[in-house]
Amino acid sequence: MSHFADVESLTTTLQRVYAGILATRMQQVPVVNPDLGVQALHFTQWQEHFIGVLATPWFMNLMALPANDAAQPLYQLGFGKKFSLAFPSGQYEFTLGAEAKLGAYGLCSLFSPMFDFADDGAVADTAQAVMAELFNGMAEAELARQQQERAAQHSTLITSTESLAPLYRPEAEVEEELAAARNHGLSRRAFLTGGLSD
Template identity: 40%
Template sequence: MKNAVQGAARGDPRGAALVAHFEAVASGATRDMPVVNRALRVEAIGFAPMASEAGARGAWPGALITPWSMNLLWLPGATQDSAPCPRPGGKACLRVGNVDFDWIGAHAQDVGAYACCSLFSPMFEFAGQESAAATARAVLAQLRCAEGGGQGGGKAVAPRASRRAFLLRPGAFGSAA
């Protein structure tokens, strides 16, 4: 089986803990739910420390693919000036790059506090793991271009753009499939 923790998250035990937690959910509580795309598996993609921005120092945003959803996840940083995650079930507006996202707080044993922001749910538009992972990597690449002040794929991301505007702008994910 391919390693389900991709990118820098391999160096952070929270990435492996996230995958283990959601694999347990996938094999238990959600296994027979009608929203499950059986062509997909749990995979953590692209978790890496964010560029140093006020309030976000040390935060580790990334994407988590499950058979029922794809979410951006925010793992809080270890520094005192890092933006804290909202309490479980609570909401917060946190910025990644130039984009403000509405996040919902959560907590998992062995992971600790994290926040999530839904990108896709359910996941039936994805034929397989490769297309879901490619989409997650494209979203993260666009956000990281915006984070560094760059322009993802030649398209400027407007300051304070909403999640919907960011994801639905023309050319956000390259050519149509």
């Protein structure tokens, strides 16, 4: 079962958990950029996962967390294991991690450490660009899918029409052929059965 009912509860939990880590485990650690805070940015549900950017004073990761029960097997592979997810822009590999108050998650490292970022605004701008690139091509992919569906429907319609065509013949044409058959001594029944009834 997912830990989170929706994106809002997920982002709130992420920020609380990592703010706690910053205040405890990361105190006096030299990789921390003191000008930055913890931000959970642009999270959204993609298929069976919650996807977004988690930024802290010591890293920025693309994060994946289970959005429903169907995703759970991936997150139960074990700490350090890897899995891939497909997005409109391509396949991305995630490494499994876990936090007691968060549960299992997948991470794709973007930046670490974070000293190239002057402030949280620069971090947020970068996260927005990351998510835009992740879903780049989404509109084109949807259009291609719709075109494929229309082509398949059109092909099925043509096939169906061609298979039914012999069953629908103009009455005048049938009568003309029947008259010709009578001239050759065939009955209506024999004409319609190809002469096999005689």
